[in-house]
Amino acid sequence: MEVKKLSVANFRNLLPSEVEFCSGMNVIYGDNAQGKTNIIEAIWLFTGAKSFRGAKDQEMVAFGMESAQLGLNFVSGGVEREAVINIAKRRSAELDGKKLKAASYLAGNFCATVFSPEDISTVKEGPALRRRFLDLAIGQLYPAYVELIKSYSRAVSQRNILLKNMEGRLSPNEMLDIFEGEIARDGRKITEYRIDYCKKVTENAAGIYRDLSSLREELEVVYIPSCRPEELEERLYKARNTDIYSCSTSVGPHRDDMDFKINGISARTFGSQGQQRSVALAMKLAEARTLKEITGEQPVAILDDVMSELDPDRQAFILNHIKDWQVFITCCDPTNVKPLKEGKVFTVVGGKIKE
Ligand SMILES: Nc1ncnc2c1ncn2[C@@H]1O[C@H](COP(=O)(O)OP(=O)(O)O)[C@@H](O)[C@H]1O
Ligand SMILES: [Mg+2]
Structure with a gap:
């Protein structure tokens, strides 16, 4: 599984943007409350599950707006796919141009595993x-x-x-x-x-x-x-x-x-x-x-602020396990994330994402 591009509009504090990711390690860093977790939450929603933060759909729409739009281009089983999510009172989704019965029907198409401090x-x-x-x-x-x-x-x-x-x-x-x-x-x-x-x-x-x-x-x-x-x-x-x-x-x-x-x-x-x-x-x-094992696809790994919570041995264990996966990792201090392999670094300031 590989995320190629994410687009967001009216989603939490993020400014409307399109971000292209690399197939290796994508590091997203910035101070607290700038929007790092919001970016990976947006990616996560394409799994069809609810927010890993336990947020209600409406809470994710930018304050004062009616609805949020998300788009994801990803590769699964060697095939390029495109999904769109619209969040208003309810969440709805399209996959490759076709409207799904419900956003949960994205499940099994895009998959990710998220590690957060609560985990x-x-x-x-x-x-x-x-x-x-x-x-x-x-x-x-x-x-x-x-x-x-x-x-x-x-x-x-x-x-x-x-x-x-x-x-x-x-x-x-x-x-x-x-x-x-x-x-x-x-x-x-x-x-x-x-x-x-x-x-x-x-x-x-x-x-x-x-x-x-x-x-x-x-x-x-x-x-x-x-x-x-x-x-x-x-x-x-x-x-x-x-x-x-x-x-x-x-x-x-x-x-x-x-x-x-x-x-x-x-x-x-x-x-x-x-x-x-x-x-x-x-x-x-x-x-x-x-x-x-069940889907045949390697999920992308999402690590939200988790590295600083782990001792060096466990950090090394986890990084070693996910070294061949596409990884999204957020942190306040980039020195916390040893560059494992080729990657891209993004910074987030006040909801603005810069490469
Ligand atoms: N629905 C929303 N509309 C606008 N801003 C929001 C919304 N939900 C959360 N935020 C803002 O997003 C910021 C937190 O983003 P988050 O991604 O959790 O930060 P961090 O960079 O610490 O991971 C806060 O400033 C918060 O006020
Ligand atoms: Mg965060």
């Missing part, structure tokens, strides 16, 4: 980061998964609104039955996707982790559902009594988690900080490898 905390922080890891990785492979997450989340918030409107007194409610049916139906499928993905990624992660750990430790990735998927509808029904007090939904994939076992022991609970960081790194590299 380093995937193992030790709360479950939301781990679910985000799964959702971004799976969403990039299957447009259907992105749509499932959307309809599932809608059903969960509708159930929550209904519970809230009952003001603490549960009454028989057909609407609640309907939403719980939807939550259970979508939730089961989401769990299946995630369990299947964990199985696929675990082998790659174990291999990479073995290389990274001097102790040759064994890593295993396990998915931990909040309840058995086939029991979800029943569990939702039973949870009504307590969920009504919190006006929230206490079971389902939005409460699931995953754990990483090193030699059979939970890295989240018992791992050293070093082990946890290595696991997080191995997971990211494994995500890229899994993407390549």
